Amino acid sequence: ARPRPTRSSRSGIAAGEAAADEIIAQRYAATATGLVPIDGSGSPHSPPYTLPPGLGVHQPTPAPEFPAVTLPAFTGWSAVTPFALDSATRFRAPPGKIFKLNSLRYALEYEFVRYVGDARVRGGRPNSQASDIPRFWVGGGLDWNANARVVVANRGLGRWKQARLFALLNIAVSDTHVTNLESKYFYNFWRPVTAIRWAHDGNPLTRSDATWRPFLQTPPYPDYPCASTGMTGAAAQTLRRFFHSDALPFTRTVNAPATPLPAPLIELPPKTLTRSYARLTHAENEQAIGRVYAGIHFLEPCTAGLRMGNQVADWVYSRYLRPK
Template sequence: MRLLALAVGRVLHPPQDIAMNSPHTLSARSLRARACTPLAVALALCSVLPAYADSVTDWNALASGPTVAPRFGGPQQQSRVMAIVSLSVHDALNSIQSRYNTYRPVASAPGNASPDAAVAAANRTALLAMLDALPPPPTPAEGTARANAVLAINAAYDAAIGPGAPDASEAAGIAAGESAADTLLALRYADNGSGGLTPTDGSGTPNLPAYSLPPSVGVHQPTPAPEFPAVTTPAFMGWAFVTPFAVTSAAQFHSPPGKIFKVNSAKYASEYNLVKSIGDARVRGALPNSPPSDIARFWAGGGLDWNGNVRIIAINRGLDRWQNARLFALVNMSLADAAITNIADKYQYNFWRPVTAIRWPDDGNPFTKSDATWRPFLQTPPYPDYPCASTTLTGAAAQTMRRFFKSDALTFTRTVNAPIAPLPAPLVDLPVKAITRSYPSLSTAEQEQAMARVYSGIHFTEGCLAGLKAGNKVADWVFGHQLQAK
């Protein structure tokens, strides 16, 4: 029995949601027949994103986009999901035409199998199974959001397969996609004995063990209120124990200790005073349209969507579906393993964030002056400072593309709608803003993203640069050991 057939019944939760059977026996057309309200259909159709280049990039846009990806949690969980989905697509296509080594052995599909049907089935099978394996929605709103994600996935699948029964080519492609996804799912899930799936790779307990280090100079702590004003509790400590996709362990590319760990040093004082001055919410709020303020908001407001950045870069480079599938599989494996590596380092060093450091009454360094009212421009993430998570992911994605395209000079321009930026009184919150940034190279984007976290007031510079280095190293390993051309 396929893993997905064990899983789907709990994706939608009655009475508000729609009861479903296995999507291997209940097609997306049947789902719409059961829940064909104008709102449901509109939500599903609006969630199917416009075409970028081919079925691989179109499905990548849906899987990594705002309707589906956030259902799985934070960046760490999303990176794992996208690795599983992208590898499923890659292996499905290579079961039809074997051009690259697959992640796991796959049976050969008939030569007439539809590649687009294989891509659709791999995405749908993997995504619905993983949605179903999530804990029950914590709120009714999240239950509705998951239901909309299912509708969007099924609507995209319907659009790919078309009306009526699949023809022989489509049926062979569907079988190839389902088989590849089931193989990937079996590596990380098991039948829980109740008709559902349970993760077996450590991802089911992201916040265990709980963080418990007492307050001390240099030690990470829950961010103090009133930051936004809620306290941010340290999270994701358990992500260090998730099974990597390619690297040998979370410690393989361990970052060396930072010089800023010596809190009484001149190096620490320099970085402390830099983030204190340029990452202050009062400074950034008084200069809302300055480049530093825009850079901070751009990267936090959507620029860190590296699947989207890859699509922009790849779209005009003449890649076919197999090449795109390999690119996204390599990028997302690198992102997932970089996230695991990063959390392992963060919770080994447990170095404090600027908001804790700057509000600390006396750290013993004569060149750091505390400020009990200081607040970062953007909200501090819920884990220690060193190394930076976002730059680790940026370094992984950028280095993968450098290796794939054999060039750093990959230009791209992106516009994001940065959300409202809350500011302390008497300043007025910054409204939603469309921000466009252009980059002549990947290294330019990397360096700007590193500074964005300092402008945001949420990182010391050294941790940002250490993250880039670690991400680059993970990507080099993944590229050198996975999905090689035959």
């Protein structure tokens, strides 16, 4: 049976709840200027996205299943006050090599995602690794609190150490998201669905397809760098720094939701997926390639996101919540 709370434990709970309420209030005030109405109308601090169509330029992505969320979101998130970073631009991603649309590098990444991320290809192989991986990681970087709980289990950490770890992890993840979105809207690089449907990109090695659809729903913001891998890199690097090791094996089961597919393919039903990792790096790399299998990212934005997350986590870990 659960022990009855004592007066001191009740006081501690009350203090924790009060602190949480204050943090939530402060964060709401700090993030309000970064919010944009879902209809894309903007706000005084977040003007609507108005860049005209052009080569390499992000545009609202077609989403027949979710027509209400196709307009670019989080356009003002770089105005959000980070928990730890002194500036949203401190770890801005460097320019991507695939920005050169007439390059061989761009053509290779284009053709790779055009094939492996095609909803028709993935839907035709519903039980392949390349179809299971993006469905397993459908939560993107938000999966890492759950992953960390599995990693931490049975390691004998007291509550204070666990609290410190999860605080560091979530500070790093949150600040990476601010930095990531600043970079996204600094570069405004297009998503695969826009690029592949574009008739003439100036590269003789690419082939357009006006009917192409990604395997998973394209998020409503620019491609470079990837936000999900940014959060993944931040969380994984925090765990590495805390435990002084990359060899932190974990296994996790996810109930993947149904996946809509274009006709004549039939929607993929929900699926229970279990995956295991011997090292955090393995999980990071799989999550990155999974965004390409999903058809929603080129590969370079995914690796750039991982590097950004690692950098932010190192900066946060070395400066905040240091043990006495």
